[in-house]
Amino acid sequence: MLKVEAIDVHYGIIPAVRELSLSVEKGQISTLIGANGAGKTTTLKAIMGTLLPKKGRVWYKGEDVTTVPADRRVGMGFALVPEGRQIFSKLTVKENLGLGAYHRNDREGIRKDQEWIYGLFPVLQERESQLAGTLSGGEQQMLALGRGLMSHPEFLMLDEPSLGLAPIVVEDIYKVIQEINRSGITILLVEQNINMAMKISNYAYVMETGKIRAEGAADEVMKGENIMKAYLGE
Amino acid sequence: MPDIKAIFSKVDKRLLAGALIGLLFLCLWAAKAGLSKYVIFIISLIGVYIVAAESLNLTNGYTGLFSLGHAGFMAIGAYTSTLLTFPVKGRDLFVIAKLPVFLGGPEAAWPFLPALIMGGIFAAVVAAIVGLPVLRLRGHYLSVASLGLMVLITALAMNLRDLTRGSIGINSIPTYTNVWWAYIAAVITVYVVWRIVNSSFGRAMKAIREDETAARVQGINPLKYKLLAFTVGAFFAGIAGGLYAHLSGAIRPYAFSFNLTFQIVIMVVIGGQGTIAGPVVGVVILTILRYVLKPLEEALGIYGLVELIYALLLIVTMLRKPEGLAGKRVGDRKVALLR
Amino acid sequence: MISSEYLIQQIFNGIVFGAMYALLALGMTVIYGILRLIHFAHGALITVGAFSFYLFFMVLGLPFPAAIVLIIALGALMGLVLDVVAYKKAVGGPEVAMLITSLGFYIFIENLMKLIVSPQPYAFHAPEFLDRIYSMPVLTFRTIDIFIIATSVGIMVFFTLFVKRTKMGVAMRATAESGEAARMVGINISRVISISFIIASAIAAITGFMWGAKYGQISYNMGFMAGVKAFVAIVIGGVGSIPGAMLGGFMLGILEMFSVAFLPPGYAAYRDGIVFFILILILIVKPSGILGQKEVE
Numbered sequence A: 001m002l003k004v005e006a007i008d009v010h011y012g013i014i015p016a017v018r019e020l021s022l023s024v025e026k027g028q029i030s031t032l033i034g035a036n037g038a039g040k041t042t043t044l045k046a047i048m049g050t051l052l053p054k055k056g057r058v059w060y061k062g063e064d065v066t067t068v069p070a071d072r073r074v075g076m077g078f079a080l081v082p083e084g085r086q087i088f089s090k091l092t093v094k095e096n097l098g099l100g101a102y103h104r105n106d107r108e109g110i111r112k113d114q115e116w117i118y119g120l121f122p123v124l125q126e127r128e129s130q131l132a133g134t135l136s137g138g139e140q141q142m143l144a145l146g147r148g149l150m151s152h153p154e155f156l157m158l159d160e161p162s163l164g165l166a167p168i169v170v171e172d173i174y175k176v177i178q179e180i181n182r183s184g185i186t187i188l189l190v191e192q193n194i195n196m197a198m199k200i201s202n203y204a205y206v207m208e209t210g211k212i213r214a215e216g217a218a219d220e221v222m223k224g225e226n227i228m229k230a231y232l233g234e
Numbered sequence B: 001m002p003d004i005k006a007i008f009s010k011v012d013k014r015l016l017a018g019a020l021i022g023l024l025f026l027c028l029w030a031a032k033a034g035l036s037k038y039v040i041f042i043i044s045l046i047g048v049y050i051v052a053a054e055s056l057n058l059t060n061g062y063t064g065l066f067s068l069g070h071a072g073f074m075a076i077g078a079y080t081s082t083l084l085t086f087p088v089k090g091r092d093l094f095v096i097a098k099l100p101v102f103l104g105g106p107e108a109a110w111p112f113l114p115a116l117i118m119g120g121i122f123a124a125v126v127a128a129i130v131g132l133p134v135l136r137l138r139g140h141y142l143s144v145a146s147l148g149l150m151v152l153i154t155a156l157a158m159n160l161r162d163l164t165r166g167s168i169g170i171n172s173i174p175t176y177t178n179v180w181w182a183y184i185a186a187v188i189t190v191y192v193v194w195r196i197v198n199s200s201f202g203r204a205m206k207a208i209r210e211d212e213t214a215a216r217v218q219g220i221n222p223l224k225y226k227l228l229a230f231t232v233g234a235f236f237a238g239i240a241g242g243l244y245a246h247l248s249g250a251i252r253p254y255a256f257s258f259n260l261t262f263q264i265v266i267m268v269v270i271g272g273q274g275t276i277a278g279p280v281v282g283v284v285i286l287t288i289l290r291y292v293l294k295p296l297e298e299a300l301g302i303y304g305l306v307e308l309i310y311a312l313l314l315i316v317t318m319l320r321k322p323e324g325l326a327g328k329r330v331g332d333r334k335v336a337l338l339r
Numbered sequence C: 001m002i003s004s005e006y007l008i009q010q011i012f013n014g015i016v017f018g019a020m021y022a023l024l025a026l027g028m029t030v031i032y033g034i035l036r037l038i039h040f041a042h043g044a045l046i047t048v049g050a051f052s053f054y055l056f057f058m059v060l061g062l063p064f065p066a067a068i069v070l071i072i073a074l075g076a077l078m079g080l081v082l083d084v085v086a087y088k089k090a091v092g093g094p095e096v097a098m099l100i101t102s103l104g105f106y107i108f109i110e111n112l113m114k115l116i117v118s119p120q121p122y123a124f125h126a127p128e129f130l131d132r133i134y135s136m137p138v139l140t141f142r143t144i145d146i147f148i149i150a151t152s153v154g155i156m157v158f159f160t161l162f163v164k165r166t167k168m169g170v171a172m173r174a175t176a177e178s179g180e181a182a183r184m185v186g187i188n189i190s191r192v193i194s195i196s197f198i199i200a201s202a203i204a205a206i207t208g209f210m211w212g213a214k215y216g217q218i219s220y221n222m223g224f225m226a227g228v229k230a231f232v233a234i235v236i237g238g239v240g241s242i243p244g245a246m247l248g249g250f251m252l253g254i255l256e257m258f259s260v261a262f263l264p265p266g267y268a269a270y271r272d273g274i275v276f277f278i279l280i281l282i283l284i285v286k287p288s289g290i291l292g293q294k295e296v297e
Helices: A040-048 A070-076 A093-100 A107-120 A122-126 A137-150 A167-182 A194-200 A218-223 A225-232 B004-010 B013-034 B037-062 B070-085 B088-094 B112-134 B139-159 B179-197 B200-210 B212-217 B222-248 B258-271 B277-300 B305-320 C004-035 C042-059 C064-087 C095-117 C143-165 C167-177 C179-184 C189-215 C222-237 C242-262 C268-285
Strands: A002-011 A014-024 A029-034 A055-060 A078-081 A155-159 A186-191 A203-208 A211-217 C133-135 C140-142
Touching: A002 A040, A014 A029, A014 A040, A014 A055, A014 A186, A014 A203, A014 A211, A029 A040, A029 A167, A029 A194, A040 A078, A040 A155, A040 A186, A070 A078, A070 C179, A078 A137, A093 A137, A093 C167, A107 A122, A107 A137, A122 A137, A137 A155, A137 A167, A167 A186, A167 A194, A186 A194, A194 A218, A203 A218, A211 A218, B013 B037, B013 B179, B037 B070, B037 B179, B037 B200, B037 B222, B037 B258, B037 B277, B070 B112, B070 B139, B070 B222, B070 B258, B112 B139, B112 B222, B112 C268, B139 B258, B139 C095, B139 C222, B139 C268, B179 B200, B179 B222, B200 B212, B200 B222, B212 B222, B258 B277, B258 B305, B258 C095, B277 B305, B305 C064, B305 C095, C004 C042, C004 C143, C004 C167, C004 C189, C004 C222, C004 C242, C042 C064, C042 C095, C042 C189, C042 C222, C064 C095, C064 C189, C095 C222, C140 C143, C143 C167, C143 C189, C143 C242, C167 C179, C167 C189, C179 C189, C189 C222, C222 C242, C222 C268, C242 C268
Parallel strands: A029 A186, A029 A203, A078 A155, A155 A186
Antiparallel strands: A002 A014, A002 A055, A203 A211, C133 C140
16 A cells, blocks of 8 residues: 655755665554664654655555655545654644544544544543643543544554553553554554564564664564564664 | 866965965055045945954854844944044033043043954943843844844933934044954954854854754753854954944944844845855945945935845845855755645 | 823823734734744835825725725735745745845835835824824823724634634644644645735734824834834743733733833833833743743754
């Protein structure tokens, strides 16, 4: 469904990602793992369209979307739940979720999705009118996830969803991620918390200093732990 | 055909600089001997503006701030040096305050150079006082605060009538400034800025300009360097102000208004921020342009034509060649995807 | 001895001027919030608004409502032009570049006005129904004062409803918080910016009319100080906060009136200087202003 072909992404003058290629099959969960600074977030941003690759292409459902601006990609079915949540803290929970559906016009579909998300995350409904900035870390992650889902994506990217969250909360989040995938949404996951990510993934890529060092079926990559340890320097 | 560039890079830079300066003063001597007083006046003015522009370049161009208060510092320098050097006899005539005892007493008038330097120091002190709280904050605050400072200084100049004679201004200032003073000051200013820029200070400033957060991570304390750039810039602005006062022989609060700041900002931007040669180029071109257009302005009765053209040039520069005439494009700044 | 009548009169004047500052601050803070840009050229729109009203109403003799509608439309159009010509290219680049361009445009427009209309101020006659004087025991005011306060409050209420209840309004608030996150939810930032410019500039244009009517005279450089003081108002009220901008505007108006009123005569020229003195004071004591949060660098 998504194919990234040898992209180079620069952050200012610094090359953050070099000759990176990956692909995600429809309906699957793929994970991108690597240490801090490996370039994972940059890669997601290039796929999302908030960064422009200097070289290479991004293909989505057979279409070249490399130069399509981010806001148009949302309409095509992309969604990114960014690192650090990046929710709109001065807006209410309801407004945040509403913005997720910004590009949509189908009232009925939006209402249904809203219900579904409240079903996944009841606490969001409780705190509907609260300012998003007053939520706890875990709740903000749920909000960010919910906002991403409100755009009714076909391809969802998650950047370190477990960052800064208590283990119990992480488990809940991952249960939800699996449920989202079961409902038909393709997922590309970026994580430092390898264990959880690998458990639910089909395919994995290992990144280091801007390049992909290893890839394969998730359980295979897990087994090649020595390789991973070497690359991730644990 | 000899490879000029290769020869150029081999020649000892200092020798080259010395030769150029020598050539400059030779030209000035010839000019002084041969050209009319009016043209000599303009040439001297260019020298004074170079002092002002090059010093603004330190703050705006190299450190990436956007100070709009330069005219205010020039005002401080102008009034300070004027009040110090004004001949005693004239003070009675023109109702200008006599010097207090700790500055030499009522029968004293300072010589030119110390008065100039005092003007610069005073300006620098004011810059430091205002800069300390303001430079901590985001760049925009400096823009508006420095603008405000200039307005405040102008307001003071207009109201402290016992000291400054208010909006009438001070006339008959001894015209100590000539081409020599102007250009020695200009050369010194360029040299000082060049030294600072090519030192560890300069590297820190450029790092701050590129990416303040990254600079902080490297252990650079932005406040210290911004303050330095701001204060040194103000010092030379004060000197420029003093030079100007003793060149034109008269100063009024309105002379140091936003228009003046704008002129200097434009000279720096069009010439090329962040380069040593840039401000010089900007000053020369824009001053010549002004005096070439002046008769046209008067003939057509279109006042403000020069400012209009200046503004147009600024806009065109910012939209087409933001690094200025002498500047180099600094990499591809486009990070985000834009429409 | 300061009589209570004098005090009340001064406070009232302060509120009238404050209302105008608040409107200007509102427009400016919207743009600042989204672009992190001090839109110096905003001041130019005040001048253009005032002079166009002069043209439409006094020279061409159009009826008052038509003139008002025209200047609002003209302001909106100018805002859009500025957006497209001046800022679109600079977005994403160094912030200083936008500041410089903004300044350049202000100077250009100001000097163009100087050329077109003349360096001398024009007498500005508001329509007769706005000029009636009402003398009450405690207060003397003209209908224009009521017009200014009513219009300002009306615009502010309307605007607040807009950003709270409409899709575009919420999008604007979101973009002001984080442009990147806004794009990730599918918001077209370019359009948000354009709409911000249109709204802010239209407001500035009508404020220009009110300014001219209140002062009784207009000049080619009337917009500059007003525009910069609007930014001071934003700082007082708190950068990044829309209610803060409005509050700051009113406070600035009152503070300015007070200082002018209570200073010994002959010091009136200090008026502008005092405003900036207040600014520097606030930057030292509480840079985030009254309602603002700490600005993330």
